[in-house]
Amino acid sequence: xxxxxxxxxxxxxxxxxxxxxxxxxxxxxxxxxxxxxxxxxxxxxxxxxxxxxxxxxxxxxxxxxxxxxxxxxxxxxxxxxxxxxxxxxxxxxxxxxxxxxxxxxxxxxxxxxxxxxxxxxxxxxxxxxxxxxx
Numbered sequence: 001x002x003x004x005x006x007x008x009x010x011x012x013x014x015x016x017x018x019x020x021x022x023x024x025x026x027x028x029x030x031x032x033x034x035x036x037x038x039x040x041x042x043x044x045x046x047x048x049x050x051x052x053x054x055x056x057x058x059x060x061x062x063x064x065x066x067x068x069x070x071x072x073x074x075x076x077x078x079x080x081x082x083x084x085x086x087x088x089x090x091x092x093x094x095x096x097x098x099x100x101x102x103x104x105x106x107x108x109x110x111x112x113x114x115x116x117x118x119x120x121x122x123x124x125x126x127x128x129x130x131x132x133x134x
Contacts, residue, residue: 005129006056010038010047012075015065020092020114024060027118033125044074048082057129058088058109060121068095072108088128092116 009025011018018040025035036054038047051059063071068091075089090109100111110124 005033008056021062031122048078061091063093
């Protein structure tokens with residue numbers, strides 16, 4: 001029996017705009033994934049701890065606040081410190097292309113900007129998990 005893909009969707013910091021995160025969470029559920037939505041105002045540490053506790057394959061961070069250059073590296077640092085090296089970190093939001101390039105170089109997976117199709121996000125996660133089995 002094939003293991004169901006588990007994805008944690010989170011909002012970090014003071015960003016209170018969660019419509020996009022909820023749309024993505026619903027779309028991933030519709031694609032057959034098990035989705036854990038942590039809600040608003042999570043810290044990077046609480047996100048990583050939830051990911052560990054829930055044994056997820058991927059963490060999706062939605063950021064519209066402009067704090068992406070702080071939040072993503074902090075999550076990556078905590079993941080490294082906790083030995084979480086088999087979980088995909090990806091994101092979405094209003095993030096400039098130059099910053100996306102830097103974040104990817106640091107180890108963040110795909111960043112989906114406004115207008116991205118939810119099927120594209122689901123397919124990306126499915127392909128990543130297929131190439132990175134546990």
